Amino acid sequence: MNITIISVGKIKEKFLRNGIKEYSKRLSKYCKLKFIEVNDEKAPENLSEAEMEIVKDKEGERILNKLKENTYAIALEIKGKELTSEDFADKLDKLALSGRSDITFIIGGSLGLSKEVLDKCNFKLSFSKLTFPHQLMKLILLEQIYRSFRIIRNEPYHK
Template sequence: MRITLVTVGKIKEKYLRDAVAEYAKRLGKYCKLEIIEVADEKTKESASEVEEAAIRSKEGERILRQVKDEAYVVTLEIQGKQITSEELADKLERLGVQGKSHIVFIIGGSIGLGKEVLERSDYALSFSRMTFPHQLMRVILLEQIYRGFRIINGEPYHK
């Protein structure tokens, strides 16, 4: 299985880069992982809704250029479906059985995802109704994908 993370912006903090690298290494046993960072747009503090929509649209174009037509797309959204780790494992396994060999997870920038990206999404996933920094979300997502593969393979994981 091929897993691609398409994310907006770069991770600046070393400890987060180290955590991403660690989970990327661990996931190498289970899948081919690719992490693609697209440039983020500067967002001024007092941006209007129109300005924010334009920013989401620009970032969305960059994101969608990285998504292949045959890919199954999972967007991370506050309003998405909240599931357990076991349910994520089951979803990954079912997608593989259905012949979906390429899954793309999309993490938007600080003001979210544009409507074009949301329309391309096959599944909206939420980790919480709380807002997390998008850089930290990358680590959390990779950990859950790793946990999912451990569950699928009947390997121990911390409950």
């Protein structure tokens, strides 16, 4: 399986980079992993709704320029569908069994994803109704992908 993660912004914190490196290493026996980071748009704290949409559109354009046509795109979106770890594993397994072995996860910037990006995605996934920093979300996503492969292969993993 080929998994690409497109995310907005660079990971600045060393502890997050170390966690991402660790899970990337663990995942190397299950899939081919690729990271694509696009630049985030500078945005002051007090943006109007219209200005927020402009920021999301600019970041969205950068994301769409990196999104391959034949991939199964999954947006990480707070309004998306919440799944258990077992359901997430089942989804990945069914995608692979149906020949969809090229999957791209998309993590937006601090304001979320543009409508154009969301419209291009095959599935919208929510990890929680809580809001997480987008840099931390990459690490959480990798852990859940790793957990999914362990579940799919009936390998032990803490619950």
